[in-house]
Amino acid sequence: MIMPPTNLDEAPLPRMKxxxxxxxxxxxxxxxxxxxxxRAALPGLLKTRSEPIQWVAFASDKMIAIGRTKTELARIxxxxxxERGTFVVRLIxxxxxxxxxxxxxx
Numbered sequence: 350m351i352m353p354p355t356n357l358d359e360a361p362l363p364r365m366k367x368x369x370x371x372x373x374x375x376x377x378x379x380x381x382x383x384x385x386x387x388r389a390a391l392p393g394l395l396k397t398r399s400e401p402i403q404w405v406a407f408a409s410d411k412m413i414a415i416g417r418t419k420t421e422l423a424r425i426x427x428x429x430x431x432e433r434g435t436f437v438v439r440l441i442x443x444x445x446x447x448x449x450x451x452x453x454x455x
Contacts, residue, residue, distance in 0.1 A: 379435035383407040387439050394441045408436040415441075 386407045394405060394415075406413040406422040408431050416422045422438045 377434050379409050380437065382409045383435070383437040386410045386412070387437055388444070391441070391444065395443065398441050403441045404438055405441055406436055406438045 384407075386409065387405065390405075390407075390412060398415075400417070403415055403417065404419050404422050405415050406426050408426060413429065413431075413436065414422055414425050416425070419438045419440075426436045426438070427433075
């Protein structure tokens with residue numbers, strides 16, 4: 350029987366390497382523009398948000414909508430004919446400087 354460690358600090362996490370030849374994630378220009386537009390608009394959005402939890406969708410340099418859920422806004426973007434990977438849906442909250450950009454898989 351394997352016993353779990355009593356202290357999480359005692360259990361080192363295994364290090365995993367990507368297999369050689371694994372393609373790196375390449376961000377579409379539309380996604381990069383959407384992220385930049387969100388970051389530029391964030392200070393104003395933080396000042397004007399009407400609810401403690403609100404989401405915003407950007408496609409390229411345009412704000413598409415503000416809503417209550419990420420799913421709602423993703424649906425609006427898709428219904429407007431936007432393709433996955435060309436828009437972002439983000440929580441209106443101060444960003445961490447060490448945030449890692451990963452694609453949103455809805």
